[in-house]
Amino acid sequence: MAISTPTISVADVCLATKAAAGPLAALGSDVKDRALLAIADALVARTPEILAANALDLEAGRANEIGDALLDRLALDPQRIAGIADGARAIAALPDPVGETIDGHRLPNGVDVRRVRVPFGVVAVVYEARPNVTIDAAALALKSGNAIVLRGSSSAIHSNRVLAEIAGEAATAAGVPAGAISLVAGGGREELAELATQDGVVDLIFPRGGEGLKNALKAVATVPVIYAASGNCHLYVDASADLEMAAAILLNGKTQRPGVCNALETLLVHADAAPEFLPRAAQLLHGAGVELRGDERARALAGPGVPFGAATEEDWATEYLALTIAVKVVDSREEAISHIGQYGSGHSEAIVTRSTESARAFQLNVDAACVYVNVSTRFTDGGEFGMGAEIGNSTQKLHARGPIGVRELTTFKYLIEGTGQVRG
Amino acid sequence: MAISTPTISVADVCLATKAAAGPLAALGSDVKDRALLAIADALVARTPEILAANALDLEAGRANEIGDALLDRLALDPQRIAGIADGARAIAALPDPVGETIDGHRLPNGVDVRRVRVPFGVVAVVYEARPNVTIDAAALALKSGNAIVLRGSSSAIHSNRVLAEIAGEAATAAGVPAGAISLVAGGGREELAELATQDGVVDLIFPRGGEGLKNALKAVATVPVIYAASGNCHLYVDASADLEMAAAILLNGKTQRPGVCNALETLLVHADAAPEFLPRAAQLLHGAGVELRGDERARALAGPGVPFGAATEEDWATEYLALTIAVKVVDSREEAISHIGQYGSGHSEAIVTRSTESARAFQLNVDAACVYVNVSTRFTDGGEFGMGAEIGNSTQKLHARGPIGVRELTTFKYLIEGTGQVRG
Numbered sequence: 001m002a003i004s005t006p007t008i009s010v011a012d013v014c015l016a017t018k019a020a021a022g023p024l025a026a027l028g029s030d031v032k033d034r035a036l037l038a039i040a041d042a043l044v045a046r047t048p049e050i051l052a053a054n055a056l057d058l059e060a061g062r063a064n065e066i067g068d069a070l071l072d073r074l075a076l077d078p079q080r081i082a083g084i085a086d087g088a089r090a091i092a093a094l095p096d097p098v099g100e101t102i103d104g105h106r107l108p109n110g111v112d113v114r115r116v117r118v119p120f121g122v123v124a125v126v127y128e129a130r131p132n133v134t135i136d137a138a139a140l141a142l143k144s145g146n147a148i149v150l151r152g153s154s155s156a157i158h159s160n161r162v163l164a165e166i167a168g169e170a171a172t173a174a175g176v177p178a179g180a181i182s183l184v185a186g187g188g189r190e191e192l193a194e195l196a197t198q199d200g201v202v203d204l205i206f207p208r209g210g211e212g213l214k215n216a217l218k219a220v221a222t223v224p225v226i227y228a229a230s231g232n233c234h235l236y237v238d239a240s241a242d243l244e245m246a247a248a249i250l251l252n253g254k255t256q257r258p259g260v261c262n263a264l265e266t267l268l269v270h271a272d273a274a275p276e277f278l279p280r281a282a283q284l285l286h287g288a289g290v291e292l293r294g295d296e297r298a299r300a301l302a303g304p305g306v307p308f309g310a311a312t313e314e315d316w317a318t319e320y321l322a323l324t325i326a327v328k329v330v331d332s333r334e335e336a337i338s339h340i341g342q343y344g345s346g347h348s349e350a351i352v353t354r355s356t357e358s359a360r361a362f363q364l365n366v367d368a369a370c371v372y373v374n375v376s377t378r379f380t381d382g383g384e385f386g387m388g389a390e391i392g393n394s395t396q397k398l399h400a401r402g403p404i405g406v407r408e409l410t411t412f413k414y415l416i417e418g419t420g421q422v423r424g
Numbered sequence: 425m426a427i428s429t430p431t432i433s434v435a436d437v438c439l440a441t442k443a444a445a446g447p448l449a450a451l452g453s454d455v456k457d458r459a460l461l462a463i464a465d466a467l468v469a470r471t472p473e474i475l476a477a478n479a480l481d482l483e484a485g486r487a488n489e490i491g492d493a494l495l496d497r498l499a500l501d502p503q504r505i506a507g508i509a510d511g512a513r514a515i516a517a518l519p520d521p522v523g524e525t526i527d528g529h530r531l532p533n534g535v536d537v538r539r540v541r542v543p544f545g546v547v548a549v550v551y552e553a554r555p556n557v558t559i560d561a562a563a564l565a566l567k568s569g570n571a572i573v574l575r576g577s578s579s580a581i582h583s584n585r586v587l588a589e590i591a592g593e594a595a596t597a598a599g600v601p602a603g604a605i606s607l608v609a610g611g612g613r614e615e616l617a618e619l620a621t622q623d624g625v626v627d628l629i630f631p632r633g634g635e636g637l638k639n640a641l642k643a644v645a646t647v648p649v650i651y652a653a654s655g656n657c658h659l660y661v662d663a664s665a666d667l668e669m670a671a672a673i674l675l676n677g678k679t680q681r682p683g684v685c686n687a688l689e690t691l692l693v694h695a696d697a698a699p700e701f702l703p704r705a706a707q708l709l710h711g712a713g714v715e716l717r718g719d720e721r722a723r724a725l726a727g728p729g730v731p732f733g734a735a736t737e738e739d740w741a742t743e744y745l746a747l748t749i750a751v752k753v754v755d756s757r758e759e760a761i762s763h764i765g766q767y768g769s770g771h772s773e774a775i776v777t778r779s780t781e782s783a784r785a786f787q788l789n790v791d792a793a794c795v796y797v798n799v800s801t802r803f804t805d806g807g808e809f810g811m812g813a814e815i816g817n818s819t820q821k822l823h824a825r826g827p828i829g830v831r832e833l834t835t836f837k838y839l840i841e842g843t844g845q846v847r848g
Binding site for chain 1: 446449450529531535537542544545627628642646648666668669672673675676677680765776783787788789791792793794795796797798799800802803804808809810820821822823825826835836837838839840841842843844845846847
């Protein structure tokens with residue numbers, strides 16, 4: 001396993017990783033799956049080592065006063081380690097995306113052309129505090145036949161290093177080329193910039209972190225980056241909606257886990273449904289501890305029973321990631337779609353309706369990774385979609401849109417076979 | 425149709441184009457195909473107008489002494505215009521990629537999840553002298569439901585403008601939203617930079633031109649760009665190759681059209697085949713006017729009959745795009761694959777062999793968009809692959825690899841349908 005140190009540069013780590021990529025891409029599923037199970041077993045067997053390294057990070061975190069929330073994200077215990085190991089086992093159980101024939105046909109001259117799924121080569125994952133990403137990302141990369149360069153945060157360096165070492169050793173012992181799992185140990189912006197400019201060596205970078213990390217990458221990256229943008233997700237309650245269903249989906253989307261990107265941020269209600277729906281929705285949300293901010297009509301229709309502040313222009317554009325919701329009454333389905341087009345981030349958008357016409361118009365005209373009819377937006381997730389673990393959710397349109405699982409960690413090549421055909 | 429002028433900025437043109445993208449994406453195939461046929465008819469009907477505009481460009485080109493080759497690329501005549509119109513008709517005849525269900529399944533909770541192909545939204549094509557690209561690119565964009573911003577070179581501005589106007593008028597009359605086909609008339613680097621930074625408005629840029637154009641884009645683009653890199657393509661003649669077949673594929677790859685990216689640039693010959701193959705190959709190539717540059721063994725084995733210069737390190741890395749070829753003798757299939765890994769540009773690579781083992785090893789281990797067994801590399805082309813016209817050939821791995829046709833001009837979204845499911 002290659003780890004960058006003061007004497008081994010990030011570029012050298014990337015080159016060592018690339019050297020492993022070719023042989024790794026040609027490995028059979030059996031070797032890769034054995035390696036994933038070996039990694040899981042080694043994590044459990046070497047739990048004391050992991051906890052000792054984690055204790056160093058926690059100690060430094062406390063000394064640096066990083067706060068309880070970050071300390072909790074940093075902390076490992078035997079149960080969490082067992083969970084990480086189970087994650088690697090679940091990835092082993094997924095179908096191998098490599099080698100899949102996507103499509104193919106025979107040309108008139110008898111030449112066979114087919115598109116076959118292949119690994120990218122070298123992927124890099126840049127992430128923040130949680131050390132579990134070290135194993136999650138390495139396991140997804142291994143399954144999809146990619147060598148990986150991991151670059152975690154300096155606050156988790158001891159944990160990340162021992163996790164990467166354990167994974168690298170177990171994988172190598174199982175027949176994976178040495179160097180397939182690498183770690184950039186320096187957590188500084190310089191290392192990030194060096195990593196993000198390894199054109200021709202690193203094929204693709206996935207950032208997993210906040211806006212600061214994304215902006216830092218945007219400023220310097222020449223290697224392609226797939227950004228997981230924020231989710232300003234809307235629920236539109238159509239004129240014909242089943243209001244019981246709408247209330248359940250609203251509550252689930254807003255309160256089941258408000259801090260995630262597929263949680264609801266804005267409720268749009270058709271004017272025909274608003275007089276009946278809004279008073280009830282307001283009470284439900286308020287009862288669940290949600291702060292409401294609405295336009296004038298929404299506030300008037302909700303009635304005096306619950307506190308309901310005035311929404312500003314900024315509210316429509318805000319991903320709260322908290323127990324706050326913006327509410328607006330619209331006069332038509334078109335107005336709802338137009339509002340979503342203006343303020344949505346292209347993540348997950350939902351309509352509740354009984355009208356097939358409204359459902360179809362919403363699906364056709366809302367431009368987002370995931371467009372829901374009568375389902376909670378909270379399902380935008382690789383695991384929920386049956387894709388296994390995910391490395392993030394893409395709101396960009398190139399290559400991967402929505403959950404990024406093992407399939408999205410592959411590209412393809414054309415394989416062409418014939419009997420001596422030449423072009424006339 | 426929006427055209428940038430001294431008073432309409434590139435950003436405004438892009439915004440006008442984006443306004444058309446939503447309605448265009450929802451159009452049925454019937455409207456789009458009618459529009460494509462109307463464009464073809466209008467081009468033929470308005471040939472005199474096109475020729476008059478083209479004459480202004482040719483006159484300016486002569487005055488600026490741009491040279492005969494560029495003048496020829498710039499020149500239109502009734503036959504060329506008819507050919508451009510036929511291209512639009514051929515694109516109309518292709519299947520519509522929009523709306524295709526790529527895959528889908530039902531989740532255990534009864535929710536249906538499917539991936540459906542949708543347009544990107546707004547694509548931009550940046551191109552050099554040939555005015556035919558104005559129509560080719562507009563037609564491909566229209567077929568795939570994308571609004572398009574065209575940015576041709578200043579040397580073809582009169583031709584491009586009239587072609588874009590004719591296409592825009594015919595499309596609008598057929599029911600396509602006005603603004604779906606736009607032109608950035610200024611040919612300067614400032615306009616290019618403004619276009620390349622329209623994040624959130626322009627979804628994707630395709631450059632069609634030389635390295636200068638690509639480098640200019642790389643320096644400034646924040647919008648995703650799909651680069652069509654060069655093709656340093658190899659033919660590897662395996663120990664067990666049918667040497668008749670190898671000679672035919674070699675000659676076709678090198679001489680049928682040497683100036684294109686899928687032409688051969690380097691010949692690798694296994695040492696076991698070289699004594700018989702090289703003298704003959706050298707004579708054939710020399711007879712076809714090809715200059716040979718080889719390593720020591722190749723030159724010795726080819727014999728004294730033909731001029732055969734010494735290849736330098738630079739030759740292995742060069743895309744000649746001319747009647748020149750580099751030749752090397754290798755001791756194994758692995759050495760050939762390794763040479764291709766080191767010097768290839770990931771475009772098109774071919775093996776000629778009778779061995780299934782060699783064929784499979786070559787397919788698995790050569791990392792390129794198109795990997796050929798016993799077929800000429802000259803087939804890497806959207807038309808040849810049955811994809812219809814292409815906007816270029818991608819040697820990058822993200823989203824599109826190989827020929828970029830109408831399918832590659834689309835992304836997808838997840839459509840999710842249920843009966844009120846929420847996440848537990």
